[in-house]
Amino acid sequence: MKDLPRSARIHKALSRDPKIKLGSLVAPSGRHTQSEGETMDLLLATSFLLKTLERLVDRFLRDEILVSKPLHPNQHAYQAGKSVETVLHQLVVRDEKALDQQEMALGVFLDIEGAFNNTPYDSKCTALVGHGVDHTIVRWVKATLEGRQAIATLGSLSRSVAVSRGCPQGGVLSPLLWCLVVDELLARLSGGGLCTRIRG
Numbered sequence: 496m497k498d499l500p501r502s503a504r505i506h507k508a509l510s511r512d513p514k515i516k517l518g519s520l521v522a523p524s525g526r527h528t529q530s531e532g533e534t535m536d537l538l539l540a541t542s543f544l545l546k547t548l549e550r551l552v553d554r555f556l557r558d559e560i561l562v563s564k565p566l567h568p569n570q571h572a573y574q575a576g577k578s579v580e581t582v583l584h585q586l587v588v589r590d591e592k593a594l595d596q597q598e599m600a601l602g603v604f605l606d607i608e609g610a611f612n613n614t615p616y617d618s619k620c621t622a623l624v625g626h627g628v629d630h631t632i633v634r635w636v637k638a639t640l641e642g643r644q645a646i647a648t649l650g651s652l653s654r655s656v657a658v659s660r661g662c663p664q665g666g667v668l669s670p671l672l673w674c675l676v677v678d679e680l681l682a683r684l685s686g687g688g689l690c691t692r693i694r695g
Contacts, residue, residue: 545639549667552632556671564626566674567681573670611669612661614676616640619662622675636668 566574571582586602593600616637623633643658662669 546667548635549639552636553668553671555632556626556628560626560628566678567685569685570674570678570681572677573674610677611673614662614673615660618676619672622672622679625679626675636672639663639668 569582569585571577571579590600590602619640620633620637623636624630640663643663644655645658646653646655648654662672
């Protein structure tokens with residue numbers, strides 16, 4: 496058991512099912528892999544290494560970079576402890592205060608259609624550089640974004656197209672990259688005397 500990865504030992508130790516093989520993983524079907532080959536196939540299919548590296552970069556950005564240069568306080572998208580409810584609460588409190596003081600309140604809501612899918616790669620890299628991220632990490636992020644393929648299959652027909660913008664769906668870094676891009680817009684609008692909030 497000592498020769499197996501720590502995660503496999505922990506999984507086996509915590510498992511209540513004695514039939515589960517040591518080192519198995521839960522496949523998308525919900526069943527556990529039955530062989531080492533099947534486990535490796537699952538790991539490779541889920542881009543395990545890429546997801547692990549993304550998690551490391553995400554943790555570094557949150558624990559190091561955003562500590563010294565945090566996101567705008569009115570940024571509510573993909574932030575721990577913030578949600579649609581928190582942004583709406585802030586807006587209601589502000590509007591009620593304005594009404595109580597016999598002031599006018601005007602709300603403008605924008606829905607940026609396909610924003611997550613249409614953000615250019617350069618915008619993400621510029622946002623990373625603007626937050627003081629090392630160029631090596633910026634280049635790595637750009638390399639993970641470029642060269643992606645979208646594949647559509649219908650029956651026996653298959654078509655692939657190069658993806659030239661956007662954040663990967665399900666990407667570990669995707670939400671944070673979006674927050675960094677939008678953060679500059681939020682700062683500029685707030686600096687112009689507008690009360691702005693961003694939600695995911």
